[in-house]
Amino acid sequence: MKAMKLRPFIPSGTDYPRAVQFYIDLGFEKVYYSDELTIFKFDDIEFHLQNYQNTELQHNYMVELCVQDLDAWWQHIQDSELVNKYDIRVKPPQIQPYGKRAIHLIDTAGVLWHMTE
Template sequence: MRAQKIRPFVPSGKDFPLAVQFYTDLGFEKIFSNPQGAIFKIDETEFHLQNYHNVELQENYMLELCVQDIDAWWTHIQSTEIVSKYQVRANPPKMQPYGKRAIHLIDPAGVLWHFTE
């Protein structure tokens, strides 16, 4: 048996079109979309953005995106101005107790992304 990839289903929050635009502005490519959800891709990594709103789930949902150059991602996040545009939070790269440098980015729905190197 061999697994090829995992595609998590990420809740969009109450404003699905806003979430779609957020991920587009962040640099993900939308490869599919309908009213129920969208699929986003960056390099070989993909995820489903589900048109689903559940505050408890969203505020407890976390993803780790492993990247090659964490500092380049931080520069990119700052250059997109998504923090001010979407009123979200992002923390610069910092060494974490689990041994990786990470950027923490909370999307408009409250989902926490760990960008790690």
Template sequence: MTTNGLASTVTAMRAFVPSKDFAESQRFYTALGFQVRPVGEGIAHAQLGEGAGAFSFLLQDFYVKEFAENLMMQVLVGDLDRWWEHIESLALGERFGVTAPQPPKTEPWGMRVAYVWDPAGVLWHITAES
């Protein structure tokens, strides 16, 4: 099946990320460095960076434990050690009662990954190619 160039018309692709406590999740992502702003009832836009180089997702005031704890997000970064220093400095486990972030390690599939869990149990892979 051909898309007749439809991909070139896409300007963003965003996941809807659940939150168990919407306000707490907004604080969590703000601490990580995202700009979080409400865009509607129970929806916030979380953005990292500015302009065409920005990355974002939609945080929703919606929670199903099985879904949240099985959702994984990946952020591919150019300097994982710098990101880890930032993450470690935030004391996320103590501040937000989340599972303590795990430091970078090289996984069998060849990428270095640091793991961060958000307040709903969503697992973030902060990743760099080895």
């Protein structure tokens, strides 16, 4: 047996078009779009943004995105002013208790992204 990819389905929250634009501004490429689903890609990483609202799920959903240069991602987040534009929460790179250096970013729906290197 061999696994090739893992493509999570991320809930968009109440404002699907805003969530789509957020991920574009974060740096992901939109490779498919419909009223129900958008597929995003960055290099070999892909995920599905689902036009779906469930507050309990969204506030308990976490994704880890492993990146090569965490400082470059942090700079991009700062330069693109995502915090002001989308009223999201983000913490700068820090060493976590589990040993990885990570940015914690809570997206427009409340999903917590652990960006690690």
